[in-house]
Amino acid sequence: MFMTGMQEMTLVESLKGEDLLSLDKLETEEVTGLIELGFILKKLAKEGRYPKLLSGKILGMIFEKHSTRTRISFESGMIHLGGHAMFMNSRDLQIGRGESVRDTAHVLSGYLDAIMIRANRHTMVQELADEAAIPVINGLTDIYHPCQALADLLTIREVKGGLEGRKIAYVGDGNNVAHSLILAAAHAGMEIAVATPEGYEPSPDVMETATAIAGKTGGHVSWTSEPDAAVDKADAVYTDVWTSMGQEEETAARVEAFKGFMVDDEMIARAKPDFMFLHCLPAHRGEEVAASVIDGPNSHVFRQAENRLHAQKAVLASIM
Structure with a gap:
C-alpha cells in the first residue's frame, strides 16, 4: 500500500x-x-x-x-x-x-x-x-485482448460509479476483444449479453469459463443472434470492427454475414436512455456503427481509449 x-x-x-x-x-x-x-x-x-x-x-x-x-x-x-x-x-x-x-x-x-x-x-x-x-x-x-477489457470496465466504473449488476451488450464479431470483455464482465459481476451472427460466436470455452466465473460473482453471460434482444435495457453497448487485422480476405463475406448488426439509432433506442456507447477503435463509421452513435452524446470511445x-x-x- x-x-x-x-x-x-x-x-x-x-x-x-x-x-x-x-x-x-x-x-x-x-x-x-x-x-x-x-x-x-x-x-x-x-x-x-x-x-x-x-x-x-x-x-x-x-x-x-x-x-x-x-x-x-x-x-x-x-x-x-x-x-x-x-x-x-x-x-x-x-x-x-x-x-x-x-x-x-x-x-x-x-x-x-x-x-x-x-x-x-x-x-x-x-x-x-x-x-x-x-x-x-x-x-x-x-x-x-485483456488490457483492452480492463480499460473498458474502468470506463464503465468511472461513468456509472460501479460495475456489479450493470448490463453490457456486445454486438458484432465474437473475436479477441469480445472474449476478454466477456471474462472481465463475469469477474465484475455484470450481465453481459453477446449478439453475433451464427458462425461468428465467441469461443465455447470462453463462454463456459465466463459462465462459471459469473456463477460465483452474481453475473450473467448469454449469447443470441438477435442484436435487439442483447441491447434491450443495456447500460453499455459495445461493438468492434467486423473484420480484424489478418482477416482482410474475408471482408466481403463478413459484410454480408453481419447485415443487421450495425449499431444504429434504431438499435440503441432499446438501451437505457443514459446508456454508454463503447468501441475499442479504430472504427468504421457506416459499417459496424452509425456515425450518429459513435459521435453522439452517449459515446465514450475517447475516454475509453485514454x-x-x-x-x-x-x-x-x-x-x-
Whole structure:
C-alpha cells in the first residue's frame, strides 16, 4: 500500500512477477483490483501526480501488428511510472529472421524487466511467457485482448460509479476483444449479453469459463443472434470492427454475414436512455456503427481509449 498525498493506493501484490496473458487466469479480486488501481492512478494523473513506482525498470514492447493505442499507452504509462519502454518491431529482431521464441525469451530476460507483446498467435505469446524469466503482458493476440477489457470496465466504473449488476451488450464479431470483455464482465459481476451472427460466436470455452466465473460473482453471460434482444435495457453497448487485422480476405463475406448488426439509432433506442456507447477503435463509421452513435452524446470511445493508459499503468505497477 502506498500513500500519495491524501490518496491511498494498493497494488495488486499477488500479480508481482506474474504474466498477464488472459483474464481467465486471474482471480476475481485481481481483476477488480486492477480496475480500482487504474481509477486511482487516473485521478492522480489528473492532479498532476505520477508516483514513480517503476524507477529504473525497462519494458520491452514487441509488435507483430500495427498499433496506435497499445504502443503509445504502454510507452506513456512507463514514463508516468518513472520507467522506460523500448519499442521492438518483430521485423527488426532476429525472431523475425527465424530465431526461436525460446532463445529470444531467454535473451530478453537478461536485458529487460518485463515484455509486452502484440502478436498474431496466442500460442506464440504463451510460449514466450513459458520460456521468459520475466513477466509477459499480452497486448493483443488472435484470442485475447485483456488490457483492452480492463480499460473498458474502468470506463464503465468511472461513468456509472460501479460495475456489479450493470448490463453490457456486445454486438458484432465474437473475436479477441469480445472474449476478454466477456471474462472481465463475469469477474465484475455484470450481465453481459453477446449478439453475433451464427458462425461468428465467441469461443465455447470462453463462454463456459465466463459462465462459471459469473456463477460465483452474481453475473450473467448469454449469447443470441438477435442484436435487439442483447441491447434491450443495456447500460453499455459495445461493438468492434467486423473484420480484424489478418482477416482482410474475408471482408466481403463478413459484410454480408453481419447485415443487421450495425449499431444504429434504431438499435440503441432499446438501451437505457443514459446508456454508454463503447468501441475499442479504430472504427468504421457506416459499417459496424452509425456515425450518429459513435459521435453522439452517449459515446465514450475517447475516454475509453485514454483509459488504456491508466488500466495498463495498474498492470505494469502491479506486475513489475
